[in-house]
Amino acid sequence: xxxxxRLRQALLIARLELKxxxxxxxxxxxxxxxxxxxVLFLAHALQLRYELGQARQGGAVAPAVLEAFETGxxxxxxxxxxxxxxxxxxxxxxxxSRREEQGKEIFESRxxxxxxxxxxxxxxxxHLWFEDGRLRSKEIHAVLNFTEDREVYAGVFQYFYLxxxxxxxxxxxxxxxxxxxxxxxxxxxxxxAPARREVLLAGKFLAGWTAASAVFTAGALLAFxxxxxxxxxxxxxxxxxxxxxxxxxxxxxAAVMGCAGYGSLFLAASLWIRNPIVPAAVLLxxxxxSGFLPELLQKLSVLYYLQSMCPVPAPMEPDVPxxxxxxxxxxxxxxxxxxxxxxxxxxxxxxxxxAAGVRRIEINYSTD
Amino acid sequence: MAVYKRGYQRYGGPRAPHLERLMVLPRxxxxxxxxxxxxxxxLALSCIWPLLCALFIYVANHAELWAGxxxxxxxxxxxxxxxxxxxxxxxxxxSVLLAALAGPGLISPDLGNQGLALYFSRPISRLEYVLAKMxxxxxxxxxxTWIPGLxxxxxxxxxxxxxxxxxxxxxxxxxxxxxWLWVALVAxxxxxxxxxxxxxxxxxxxxxGFFFVLSGVGVLVNAIFRVEWGDLINxxxxxxxxxxxxxxxxxxxxxxxxxxxLALxxMGTVLSLALERRLRAVEVVR
Numbered sequence: 221x222x223x224x225x226r227l228r229q230a231l232l233i234a235r236l237e238l239k240x241x242x243x244x245x246x247x248x249x250x251x252x253x254x255x256x257x258x259v260l261f262l263a264h265a266l267q268l269r270y271e272l273g274q275a276r277q278g279g280a281v282a283p284a285v286l287e288a289f290e291t292g293x294x295x296x297x298x299x300x301x302x303x304x305x306x307x308x309x310x311x312x313x314x315x316x317s318r319r320e321e322q323g324k325e326i327f328e329s330r331x332x333x334x335x336x337x338x339x340x341x342x343x344x345x346x347h348l349w350f351e352d353g354r355l356r357s358k359e360i361h362a363v364l365n366f367t368e369d370r371e372v373y374a375g376v377f378q379y380f381y382l383x384x385x386x387x388x389x390x391x392x393x394x395x396x397x398x399x400x401x402x403x404x405x406x407x408x409x410x411x412x413a414p415a416r417r418e419v420l421l422a423g424k425f426l427a428g429w430t431a432a433s434a435v436f437t438a439g440a441l442l443a444f445x446x447x448x449x450x451x452x453x454x455x456x457x458x459x460x461x462x463x464x465x466x467x468x469x470x471x472x473x474a475a476v477m478g479c480a481g482y483g484s485l486f487l488a489a490s491l492w493i494r495n496p497i498v499p500a501a502v503l504l505x506x507x508x509x510s511g512f513l514p515e516l517l518q519k520l521s522v523l524y525y526l527q528s529m530c531p532v533p534a535p536m537e538p539d540v541p542x543x544x545x546x547x548x549x550x551x552x553x554x555x556x557x558x559x560x561x562x563x564x565x566x567x568x569x570x571x572x573x574x575a576a577g578v579r580r581i582e583i584n585y586s587t588d
Numbered sequence: 589m590a591v592y593k594r595g596y597q598r599y600g601g602p603r604a605p606h607l608e609r610l611m612v613l614p615r616x617x618x619x620x621x622x623x624x625x626x627x628x629x630x631l632a633l634s635c636i637w638p639l640l641c642a643l644f645i646y647v648a649n650h651a652e653l654w655a656g657x658x659x660x661x662x663x664x665x666x667x668x669x670x671x672x673x674x675x676x677x678x679x680x681x682x683s684v685l686l687a688a689l690a691g692p693g694l695i696s697p698d699l700g701n702q703g704l705a706l707y708f709s710r711p712i713s714r715l716e717y718v719l720a721k722m723x724x725x726x727x728x729x730x731x732x733t734w735i736p737g738l739x740x741x742x743x744x745x746x747x748x749x750x751x752x753x754x755x756x757x758x759x760x761x762x763x764x765x766x767x768w769l770w771v772a773l774v775a776x777x778x779x780x781x782x783x784x785x786x787x788x789x790x791x792x793x794x795x796x797g798f799f800f801v802l803s804g805v806g807v808l809v810n811a812i813f814r815v816e817w818g819d820l821i822n823x824x825x826x827x828x829x830x831x832x833x834x835x836x837x838x839x840x841x842x843x844x845x846x847x848x849x850l851a852l853x854x855m856g857t858v859l860s861l862a863l864e865r866r867l868r869a870v871e872v873v874r
Binding site for chain 1: 792811
């Protein structure tokens with residue numbers, strides 16, 4: 221038997237398995253998980269376009285006008301300065317206050333007339349809050365903020381996509397390859413086929429990897445496109461002609477390699493351990509705490525290599541306690557090619573271990 | 589008398605009290621939980637963080653150990669609401685992992701082997717069945733949540749100045765009440781997944797997914813739409829909001845006690861309904 225023949229066998233097994241992985245009802249939740257960021261970014265894009273349309277309907281003022289509003293000015297002054305606002309809402313609220321007089325606490329409640337005016341200068345929106353006819357506060361923010369959206373995408377990709385969606389998606393796909401067949405009592409059909417166990421493993425891994433990569437890469441790229449959509453004509457083209465395409469490619473590569481890294485681990489776990497939820501939980505903890513580990517140990521996590529492939533570093537969560545910030549020491553990222561090489565080597569090593577596991581696998585349906 | 593002439597008749601002998609009969613279920617469930625080495629191992633692993641926290645309290649109360657260090661160090665080594673909330677956050681993750689391992693084996697075997705009809709033909713209601721199964725899990729989760737939390741509070745109270753416990757009683761009450769709420773939610777999620785998913789493996793994954801993926805979705809919604817209501821679909825965050833109020837700490841922006849409580853109650857209600865729908869004394873096989 222030549223290695224070419226074994227390769228053909230592996231590809232055949234992969235093709236058969238792909239149908240099972242892709243077209244099963246059990247995989248629906250994985251599609252949902254993969255497409256969720258894309259759906260949310262799309263909804264956000266639609267919301268932005270709607271808001272822009274609404275703001276434009278109200279008419280735009282000169283950018284300098286937005287800066288000219290000052291706290292304390294009257295409603296009349298604001299109207300004279302900027303004209304009719306795009307949005308104008310008035311209402312009366314009851315406000316209670318507390319003051320101390322001669323050692324006694326006195327509670328007072330009075331009616332306050334409030335008014336909210338919104339002006340738009342073509343790209344930014346100013347919210348003016350008036351109380352009893354005087355400007356109490358103003359907030360100016362850009363309706364479209366491309367830099368912020370890109371940062372949000374980087375955070376979503378690294379915190380949700382890599383750590384949760386790909387992690388749990390691969391858990392579902394790769395556990396199903398052997399352990400699922402064991403529970404369906406169908407694994408013996410594969411083992412009776414005249415193919416080496418390692419070939420079976422390679423075929424199944426290939427099927428799982430292809431399916432997971434297709435689903436998660438498509439999800440990541442769709443989310444990226446949905447993030448860019450509202451900014452078309454406002455910086456997105458320049459970004460796409462500059463580093464944008466390379467960024468998209470690096471996100472796609474990270475998704476593909478994430479599927480390879482986590483997939484090989486879960487496949488090996490399903491062959492070596494009867495309850496692979498245990499290694500999955502341990503891996504989840506390991507990956508979550510990798511930032512706190514010494515640099516050498518951080519390099520033993522899949523996430524370290526995946527983060528090195530991402531073009532933008534993930535922003536740190538704001539509510540991390542001071543003590544944890546003190547001991548948090550993320551290792552310096554590798555170059556993307558070195559990270560790719562490292563992850564390929566890591567997956568190959570894990571699959572080699574899985575091959576040893578598949579050689580000793582014995583069917584005992586009654587215990588599963 | 590010939591055997592065929594012996595008709596079946598109701599048992600007329602002495603009967604154990606109702607509660608005693610009911611306790612058979614959690615006792616048996618507990619025995620089976622403890623028979624799993626992996627549950628015992630994770631239980632032991634879950635004690636590491638409380639031990640580290642105990643060490644922290646010891647160091648924080650012995651100023652001579654860090655006398656030569658920066659003065660700001662005393663601010664970091666404070667045993668306050670931030671310390672307790674960090675402890676609760678970490679232990680809540682361990683409690684989810686424990687529930688993912690221990691929970692799926694509680695109801696799914698009864699369902700898989702059509703055993704519910706046998707249970708419910710006895711004087712046990714569905715609610716009692718759920719509470720009895722839940723009791724074993726609640727006790728297991730208590731061992732890693734409010735019990736070590738309370739021990740830490742007692743340890744700090746005994747090592748600090750005499751007025752500390754009185755001034756910080758909310759920390760102790762918060763850790764107990766907050767964890768009771770959390771344990772109830774985690775136990776409900778574990779039982780619901782055990783009732784709906786026949787395979788223990790997948791049911792364990794569903795428990796992990798419920799808490800971690802839902803948390804991720806909440807963060808995702810907040811980040812993309814620049815809002816804060818995403819915290820309401822995040823069980824970890826909603827519970828954290830309640831803990832903050834109970835421990836007397838500042839609540840995270842965008843959350844309020846009524847909304848956080850409402851979110852947790854809604855999640856609990858959905859899980860309870862899922863459980864109620866699945867636990868029937870009869871099963872229609874098509």
